[in-house]
């Protein structure tokens with residue numbers, strides 16, 4: 001259907017095939033193919049994903065219309081098979097339908113886990129975990145090649161699991177990383193079950209099978225964790241987020257709501273796995289891509305090391321309180337988000353009502369895809385050196401990453417904006433500053449030139465490195 005009420009038309013877009021719509025045009029790198037199509041059809045483009053209408057947004061102005069001017073109309077999420085399986089019927093936070101349940105869960109996760117003051121209260125944890133990473137690399141610094149991706153992944157995992165789940169008695173950190181990676185890969189795939197339900201049941205991509213397996217594993221681990229917490233409920237000195245949720249179990253989330261929501265064991269598991277998956281991959285991936293770019297761009301690496309050295313000196317490690325003074329580091333992180341956004345197509349939203357924007361009709365239930373990668377690679381928004389890793393471009397442009405500037409949206413903007421932004425930014429900046437300050441990161445002996453570093457990507461809800469980043473750390477502090 002091309003027309004809405006009063007003859008309003010859908011935004012322009014490519015012709016859609018029967019049944020599959022435009023799914024065949026997405027290819028292995030959907031963000032690039034969608035960018036090419038948007039160059040032809042415009043920044044508000046209409047496509048069909050199987051039987052579902054979708055709107056692709058590819059300019060800062062159009063993103064501002066969707067995420068700011070009409071934010072409430074676009075603040076829901078589609079029901080994806082991945083979130084149905086993994087978060088027990090989308091009962092978590094990230095894929096919950098817009099409404100009072102989502103609002104309450106978001107509020108309580110922010111209050112008890114993600115607010116600026118909560119993030120601040122875990123300074124000791126980041127110091128301990130990143131400190132252990134430095135010690136480990138120092139031991140290897142005699143010339144060994146280190147799997148930086150794995151080590152950074154472990155640090156981020158330990159920080160997130162300790163904040164959310166507390167410390168396990170036997171120090172078994174539950175090994176969520178692989179499961180979280182798998183879940184995000186599947187959630188980001190264009191799953192036929194979500195778009196052409198009658199073909200989806202055949203599970204031609206094998207995604208349903210993988211989801212069932214992951215969901216079973218997640219369930220078993222979370223049941224174990226919750227049981228451990230219930231046994232240990234007398235100890236209220238070290239209350240973690242699971243304890244907070246257990247205290248709220250089977251009680252009304254907000255007695256003033258018209259429909260009063262309670263959280264039971266299933267809701268608790270859904271909220272936990274949602275937060276764990278959202279926290280892991282994102283921060284670790286941001287660190288990996290930024291280090292990869294720094295090693296490829298020796299000039300930027302040197303300038304960053306000089307900045308940290310001038311603020312911190314060579315006698316000690318970086319402290320979290322130093323971060324505010326590291327302005328070049330901030331530019332480096334922003335440039336990394338621009339060039340290699342962690343979520344290039346962000347997390348899909350769903351339109352809650354029929355609406356007309358800029359004279360175009362957007363039908364209720366349309367998927368909204370914001371192509372932040374296309375915005376970051378648009379020469380009209382930046383300049384003609386968009387492919388270059390050039391942090392200095394932020395010297396002349398006072399752009400923040402907190403959703404006020406639609407040119408750069410790593411955490412998106414509006415009601416569904418990432419609530420983990422403080423935690424994510426602090427963790428990413430601190431790990432980066434510490435690694436480049438304590439070590440010179442040299443190439444793997446098989447790579448003779450920095451530009452040879454393999455930068456192959458795997459597409460998912462977040463875009464990760466296909467192969468681990470292997471480097472040789474050489475300790476450089478005086479102590």
Ligand code: HEM
Pocket residue numbers: 093094095106114274275276278279280282283286342343346347348409410411412413415416417418419420421423424425428
């Ligand atoms: C560098 C790190 C991170 C990046 C780049 C990032 C990015 C994003 C993006 C793009 C979204 C989609 C927002 C939208 O659709 O409007 C999102 C949502 C979300 N993020 Fe993050 N994130 C990061 C770290 C974290 C951390 C550490 C947490 C902590 C648990 C977290 C929790 C969430 C949650 C719960 C949502 C869903 C919010 C909702 O639907 O209401 N993120 N994130």
